[in-house]
Amino acid sequence: MEGTSLQPHLETLLWSAATVLFIVVGSYLLGRLASWVGGRLGLSASERKKVFWGFLFAGPWILGFLIFVLGPSVASLYYSFTDYKLGETPVWSGVENYRELLLGEGAHGRRFSQAMYNSFYYAIVGVPLQVGTALLMAVLLNQQLRGIKVFRLIFYLPVILAGGPAVLLAWRYMFAANGGFVNVTLQNLAQNFFLFDWLYRFFIFAVEGFNGFYAGISRGDPIGPLSYTLPALIGALALLSVLRGEWTPSRRGRLMTIAEVVGVTVVVILIGRGLIADPMDPTLLYAGGLLALVGALISASQDRVRSARGWQIGGLVTFAIALVAILIAGSPEHQALYIPAILISAAPLALSLVGQWTRPKFVLGGALAAVLCVIIVARLVPGQLDSGQITTFARPLVLASTIEQPDNLDYLEDTYPAAAPSPLWVYGAVVIVLAGLAIANNRYPRAQRYVIYAAFAVFALLAVGTLVDGVRYFQAFENISAATGEANFHFSLFRDTTRAFPDQNRVPLWLTSELWTKPSLILITMWSSGAGMLIFLAALKGVPQVFYESAEVDGATRWQKFYKITLPMISPALFYNIVIGVIAALQTFEAIYIISTPQTQDNMASAAFFLFTRTFRQLFIGQGAAASWILAVIIVLLTMLQFRYSRWVHYEA
Amino acid sequence: MTTLSTQTKIAESRNAGMPQTIRSILRALPLRPILLYAVMIAFAAFFLFPLVWMGGTSLKTIEEVGQPQLNLLPAVPQWSNYDKLFHEDAFYRAFGNSLFITGLVLLGTVTSIALVAFSFSRLEWKGRNLVFALMMGTLMLPVQATLVPQYVLFYNLGWIRTFNPITIPGYFAGGAALIFLLRQFMLGIPRELDEAAMIDGANPLEVWWHIIMPLSRPALATITVFLFVGQWNSLVQPLIYLQRSELFTMPIYVAQKLNLQASPLPWQDVMAASMVFVLPVLIVFLMTQRYFIQGITLTGSKEG
Numbered sequence: 001m002e003g004t005s006l007q008p009h010l011e012t013l014l015w016s017a018a019t020v021l022f023i024v025v026g027s028y029l030l031g032r033l034a035s036w037v038g039g040r041l042g043l044s045a046s047e048r049k050k051v052f053w054g055f056l057f058a059g060p061w062i063l064g065f066l067i068f069v070l071g072p073s074v075a076s077l078y079y080s081f082t083d084y085k086l087g088e089t090p091v092w093s094g095v096e097n098y099r100e101l102l103l104g105e106g107a108h109g110r111r112f113s114q115a116m117y118n119s120f121y122y123a124i125v126g127v128p129l130q131v132g133t134a135l136l137m138a139v140l141l142n143q144q145l146r147g148i149k150v151f152r153l154i155f156y157l158p159v160i161l162a163g164g165p166a167v168l169l170a171w172r173y174m175f176a177a178n179g180g181f182v183n184v185t186l187q188n189l190a191q192n193f194f195l196f197d198w199l200y201r202f203f204i205f206a207v208e209g210f211n212g213f214y215a216g217i218s219r220g221d222p223i224g225p226l227s228y229t230l231p232a233l234i235g236a237l238a239l240l241s242v243l244r245g246e247w248t249p250s251r252r253g254r255l256m257t258i259a260e261v262v263g264v265t266v267v268v269i270l271i272g273r274g275l276i277a278d279p280m281d282p283t284l285l286y287a288g289g290l291l292a293l294v295g296a297l298i299s300a301s302q303d304r305v306r307s308a309r310g311w312q313i314g315g316l317v318t319f320a321i322a323l324v325a326i327l328i329a330g331s332p333e334h335q336a337l338y339i340p341a342i343l344i345s346a347a348p349l350a351l352s353l354v355g356q357w358t359r360p361k362f363v364l365g366g367a368l369a370a371v372l373c374v375i376i377v378a379r380l381v382p383g384q385l386d387s388g389q390i391t392t393f394a395r396p397l398v399l400a401s402t403i404e405q406p407d408n409l410d411y412l413e414d415t416y417p418a419a420a421p422s423p424l425w426v427y428g429a430v431v432i433v434l435a436g437l438a439i440a441n442n443r444y445p446r447a448q449r450y451v452i453y454a455a456f457a458v459f460a461l462l463a464v465g466t467l468v469d470g471v472r473y474f475q476a477f478e479n480i481s482a483a484t485g486e487a488n489f490h491f492s493l494f495r496d497t498t499r500a501f502p503d504q505n506r507v508p509l510w511l512t513s514e515l516w517t518k519p520s521l522i523l524i525t526m527w528s529s530g531a532g533m534l535i536f537l538a539a540l541k542g543v544p545q546v547f548y549e550s551a552e553v554d555g556a557t558r559w560q561k562f563y564k565i566t567l568p569m570i571s572p573a574l575f576y577n578i579v580i581g582v583i584a585a586l587q588t589f590e591a592i593y594i595i596s597t598p599q600t601q602d603n604m605a606s607a608a609f610f611l612f613t614r615t616f617r618q619l620f621i622g623q624g625a626a627a628s629w630i631l632a633v634i635i636v637l638l639t640m641l642q643f644r645y646s647r648w649v650h651y652e653a
Numbered sequence: 654m655t656t657l658s659t660q661t662k663i664a665e666s667r668n669a670g671m672p673q674t675i676r677s678i679l680r681a682l683p684l685r686p687i688l689l690y691a692v693m694i695a696f697a698a699f700f701l702f703p704l705v706w707m708g709g710t711s712l713k714t715i716e717e718v719g720q721p722q723l724n725l726l727p728a729v730p731q732w733s734n735y736d737k738l739f740h741e742d743a744f745y746r747a748f749g750n751s752l753f754i755t756g757l758v759l760l761g762t763v764t765s766i767a768l769v770a771f772s773f774s775r776l777e778w779k780g781r782n783l784v785f786a787l788m789m790g791t792l793m794l795p796v797q798a799t800l801v802p803q804y805v806l807f808y809n810l811g812w813i814r815t816f817n818p819i820t821i822p823g824y825f826a827g828g829a830a831l832i833f834l835l836r837q838f839m840l841g842i843p844r845e846l847d848e849a850a851m852i853d854g855a856n857p858l859e860v861w862w863h864i865i866m867p868l869s870r871p872a873l874a875t876i877t878v879f880l881f882v883g884q885w886n887s888l889v890q891p892l893i894y895l896q897r898s899e900l901f902t903m904p905i906y907v908a909q910k911l912n913l914q915a916s917p918l919p920w921q922d923v924m925a926a927s928m929v930f931v932l933p934v935l936i937v938f939l940m941t942q943r944y945f946i947q948g949i950t951l952t953g954s955k956e957g
Contacts (some may be wrong), residue, residue, distance in 0.1 A: 007954075008900060009753055013815040016757060019824045023765070038779060047779060054778025054859045060765040061788060061832065064825025069791060072802030079802065086808060140693050145686060153942055154697045160938050160945075161704065164886030165908045166927030173920050181706060181719025188723065304920045351841040379779060527700065534946060590888050594908060608797050616799050616893045632798040639793045 008383035025057020048166075084622035097626035099276040104220070108614065111602055112627060115610035116516065117218030122585035122606065126522040130529040133575050137529075138536035139562075152537075155530050168594035171524055175510035177593070183507045188502070201502045208497040211515040218493035222413060226470035227423040228462060234262065235430035235459035239452055247442045257645065259434035266427045279334055282341035283379045285322070289315065289345025290372040293352065297365050300357045309356070314351055319346040348372065369480065407478050412473065426462070511595055514603040521604060524591050532577040538574035540566070541643040579642040583635050607631050704931070711735070719917040724917035734925040744926065746899060747906035754816055754902060755884045758823040762880055763873060765826035770835035771861045775847055790828045804893060818894040819887075831876050834948060838872035839865060875944040878937060885934055903930045 035052040043051065080097055084090035100106050104113035122590070126380065137155050141148055161167040174181040190197040198602070217223065238258050242251045274281035292315025296421030299308035319342050326338050347367035355361060433455045443450055474491070482489035497515065510520045547565045556564070588606040596604045605613070705725065710718060711734055713727040738744050770780075775783050807818040826832060839859070846868075847860045854864070888904045895901055901909070907930050912925045938945065 005899065008815060011758070012753075012820055015815075015817050016761070016824070016887055017819060019821050023824055033782070045780065050776065050778045050781070054772050054781055057772030057776060057857065057861070058781075058784055059768075061769040061826040062784065064822065064827060065787070065791065068803060068806075068825060068827075069794070069799055072799045072806055073794075075805065076799070076802035079805070086805070126718075138698060140689065140696070143689055145689060148945050151693050151697060152946070153939070154700055156942070156946065157704075157938070158700050160886075160934055161931065164883065164930065164934065165888055165904050166931045167703045167707060168708070169907065169911060169923055169927055170703045173710065173924070174703065179719075181723065184721050184723055320671045351888050429867060527703070530700075575886065581831050583795070587797065590886075593888065593892075611797050611801070612889070612893075616804065621801060621805055628797045628801050632795055635795045 023060050023063060026063050027056050027408050030059045030062060031056035068519070073179055076628065080626035080629050082622045084145055084620075084625075086619040086621055090622065093622070095276045095278070095280075097623045098630070099278070099629055101623065101630060104274060108620075108623060110484070111462040111605070112607075112610050112614075113220075114218055114602055115605040115607050117214075118604060119586045119588075119606045121214060121218075121518050122522065122525070122588065123582045125518075126525055127581035128579060129522060130525050130581055131532060131574065133526050134529040134532035134577060135536050135574070137533040138540055139566075141533070155533055157530070158528040159530040162524070163590065165590065165594050168524070168591055171509065171527075175520055177509045177512055180197060180510070181509065187507065194316075197504065199265060201358060201504070201506065203349050203580070204502045204506055205498075207508070207519055208515045209494065210367055211493035211518065212497040213491065215493045215514060221490040222417050224412070224416065224473035226473070227420075228426050228466040229470060231262075231423055231430050232459045232463035232466060234258065235426075235433065236463050237458040238434055239459065242437075243452060246274060247445075247448070249635055252438050252441055255434040256438040259431045259438060260644075261437065261641070263431040264637070266424055266431065269424065279337060280339055281379075283376055285319075285338065285341040285345045286372055286376050286379070286482055288318070289349060290369060290376065291315075291335075292318075293348050293365065293372065296349070296352055297362065297369065301362065303328070305357070312353055315349045316353075319349075329652050344375070357460040399484055407476070407480060408485075409477075409486065411483075412476055430459070450453045454499060457468045500579045511597070511600065514600065517596070517604045520595065521591055524595070525588075532581070536570060539570040543569045575645060576642065579638055583638055586631060586635065607634075675691060681772060698798050707924045707927055707931075710920055711922045715917065715921060718920045731921065734921050735929075737922065738925050738929065743898070743901075743906060744929075747901050748929075749905045750816075750900060751885060751903040754819055755881060757816075757820045758884045759880050760876060761820065761824040762827060762831075763877055765824055766828065766832050766835055766876060767866060767869070767873065768861070769826045769864055770813055770832050770839055773832065774836040774839035775842075775860070776857060787827050788832065792833075800889075800893075807894065813894060814897045814900065815894075818899065820891050828880075831879065835869065835872050835876060836876065838869055842868050871944065871947075875948040877936075878941045878944050879948055881937055906930075 011631050026297040031052040031054075034055040035048040038051045079091060081091060081094060082090035083093045083096070100109040101112045102109075104110050112324075116373065116581045141152050141155065158167070177183060186200055188320045190200045220473060238255060271284065271287075292311050296308045296311035296315075299305075322341050323339065326335055326342070330338065348365070351368065352361070352365050433451070437451065439449065440448060477490055478486045480486065493515065508516050508519075508581055543566060546563055547569070551561050551565060586606060587608045589608050589612065592601075592604050592606060592609045593612075601609075602611075607627070608631065611627045614627060670925075709725045709727065712730040712732070714729075714732075717724070718728055754768055773781065773788075803818070803822075804813075807813060812818050812821075842865065846864050850860050850864055886904060887902075888908070891900075891902045891905050895905065905927045907923070910926050913916065
């Protein structure tokens with residue numbers, strides 16, 4: 001076969017020429033169209049001309065947006081609700097794809113949730129290391145030293161190289177378990193330096209233990225009471241930070257931020273669960289009705305009548321569309337389920353249209369909103385807190401056991417997890433307490449102090465209690481398997497790796513063991529953290545020297561200057577780098593593609609990597625589209641977080 | 654200066670019992686810079702090492718590659734590894750394809766981005782802010798959101814296994830961040846220039862070509878460098894669309910070198926191909942790093 005066939009290249013050139021022609025004509029027509037519309041809207045001749053030229057020049061992007069972004073996005077939304085496989089006709093499958101992925105059902109759902117756990121690992125372990133390296137490099141480069149530019153160049157170089165496969169391949173070679181450069185170096189060092197040997201073995205022990213534990217978590221092994229420890233700790237620590245001293249605006253802001261972030265997460269999870277439930281949870285309809293009603297009430301109370309009208313009409317139109325859709329397309333069961341919910345949610349809104357915004361109407365509106373609240377909570381509660389479970393929930397508060405039958409495997413594995421209240425309730429409690437404190441904003445100082453002390457005591461006791469119970473829960477599994485000889489598969493990797501301290505001949509199996517693949521990837525991302533470094537460097541250069549000088553006059557040490565001046569001043573850059581790092585963790589692709597093998601692939605895969613294999617290797621477009629939408633929603637939420645708080649962390653030094 | 658003197662003072666008090674000569678030597682030593690340089694050199698070694706290791710390995714024999722060892726450089730440099738590479742048809746094809754695609758993408762993208770940025774910065778038109786806000790909104794959208802449906806689009810167009818899915822979208826001013834970067838630069842060019850030209854009867858197209866484009870050279874260079882490195886390194890799109898060995902670009906070619914079922918793995922060949930692949934990027938980066946660092950700081954800190 002002749003290797004120098006140029007036919008594909010010629011075809012491409014031809015297509016390129018056609019595309020250029022298409023864009024020129026398209027942009028021209030777009031400009032003409034815009035100027036015609038402008039004429040209809042009553043623009044003067046000179047303004048129409050400007051509109052024509054404006055659209056003509058912006059034409060390439062607008063056309064590209066329509067063809068490559070908007071059109072495909074709409075199509076992808078449709079595909080995500082089908083079982084579309086490339087080459088076959090799509091068949092509507094409702095929320096099946098989303099349910100499989102979000103609940104981790106089936107082989108592919110499990111792979112997706114494994115990928116999400118991997119991404120989360122990169123975010124919580126990798127991003128701090130990466131951002132820390134970048135900050136350290138930036139601080140070094142911010143010194144007045146000769147040849148600093150050369151170092152800046154070298155520090156940034158890996159970013160360029162890490163985008164392509166070449167140096168990633170070199171890393172793969174260096175990471176080889178036997179005879180690879182990294183391990184040979186480590187072993188040589190360990191053999192020659194007694195202290196390093198212990199450090200090295202401790203490093204192996206710690207990494208393997210942590211990754212073994214995380215493997216259990218990501219496999220969905222039951223963690224029992226420990227699932228409450230995290231929210232309780234968040235609440236306790238947040239309250240601890242305001243327990244003593246003055247109530248300041250920055251403290252209020254801190255509580256509000258934590259409440260917002262946790263609250264939005266809980267709401268997103270609840271909405272997600274409601275949407276993918278089969279049938280869709282009618283609670284969402286009540287919540288939508290409540291939202292529109294509260295929006296209208298707040299707008300009206302601030303005399304923004306048009307905005308209130310917007311909430312009312314917008315809500316009612318949405319409900320009307322939903323009603324029509326259900327009447328036409330819904331099955332009888334769905335109609336029986338949703339029509340009452342739609343009517344009940346829409347009724348308060350419709351009522352609020354009657355008459356002027358007088359005091360009685362506000363009272364009535366508030367009462368109806370309260371009724372909707374009660375309905376929502378009542379709908380959320382029954383599955384969670386019935387038949388004596390409130391006492392189960394209250395028990396950790398007094399450090400008593402929630403585990404009643406620690407010698408019964410069925411109870412530990414099935415009955416207890418099913419009966420225990422969802423940890424979301426604890427997150428909800430944290431949000432309510434923190435947001436309540438922030439909103440009340442020290443209007444009643446005495447009451448506030450009591451609330452803080454009491455809530456802190458509750459959360460702290462809950463954290464300690466669930467921790468103790470959690471340990472007992474794990475021991476119970478161990479005891480049962482020891483007594484009965486039944487194998488205990490939960491957290492088996494963790495138990496294996498922590499059984500004995502590594503001996504002298506142990507080496508990290510970087511790319512082959514599931515305990516080491518993620519640390520390998522994190523090491524590579526640390527190596528290429530130069531982009532964040534440049535952002536930090538720009539921020540460091542922006543800190544006014546005056547601050548340091550006056551601090552020096554006051555006799556501040558180097559560390560004090562760093563903590564009290566530098567860190568607060570560059571906090572926007574810090575926050576930016578963290579959010580960008582988390583987003584990048586979800587999207588890691590090249591490094592995983594190069595350094596993973598078919599055996600380790602699932603264990604390293606990020607969300608983007610899952611998307612790639614599912615869509616372009618197995619051609620399941622439908623599920624790939626659903627995964628891409630989940631990914632997109634997460635990334636958009638993270639970006640909004642960045643927008644929301646990049647202003648808040650701004651310099652207030 | 655103050656810190657330096659305090660440090661020497663501390664050193665002085667510590668070494669009070671030492672002979673005069675040692676004390677004076679210690680005082681003369683600039684301890685802080687030395688320490689800083691040591692840390693920075695350690696960092697630099699960490700960052701450069703994989704590249705150096707790659708270069709060293711590409712000159713080793715297969716025996717040397719197979720042994721566990723710490724030798725950075727081979728006993729005898731095996732230039733024949735490169736010679737072998739330069740006799741491979743597949744290598745030339747991949748290199749040519751990469752050049753071809755990168756060239757087309759650069760040409761199309763830079764031109765279209767320049768047009769769009771001009772519209773957003775130098776032209777006043779009703780609806781501009783709305784369209785601009787829409788464009789900035791797409792920054793939030795991750796690539797993955799449109800990757801799947803675009804694949805279906807190109808599949809339906811019959812463009813899988815052609816270069817088109819990679820080259821064609823470039824003509825449509827892909828990359829909102831780069832448009833933003835160029836727009837910011839163009840906003841800084843004095844207004845009087847194009848107003849004067851407009852009064853002389855020039856149309857916007859002439860203003861764009863004769864006035865704005867020449868003045869925007871630094872920003873255009875920044876964008877070109879960004880696009881070059883991104884496209885040359887790009888792995889995902891070629892992997893998805895090119896699926897045919899005649900069409901492979903350098904990144905796939907290099908990555909595929911490892912997929913041979915040989916034992917021991919011919920790492921020296923892989924690393925030689927990697928070196929050749931990295932070289933253009935390295936040269937471009939070293940020549941234009943000034944633009945690079947400006948660009949990152951500009952786009953990266955735009956919200957900060």
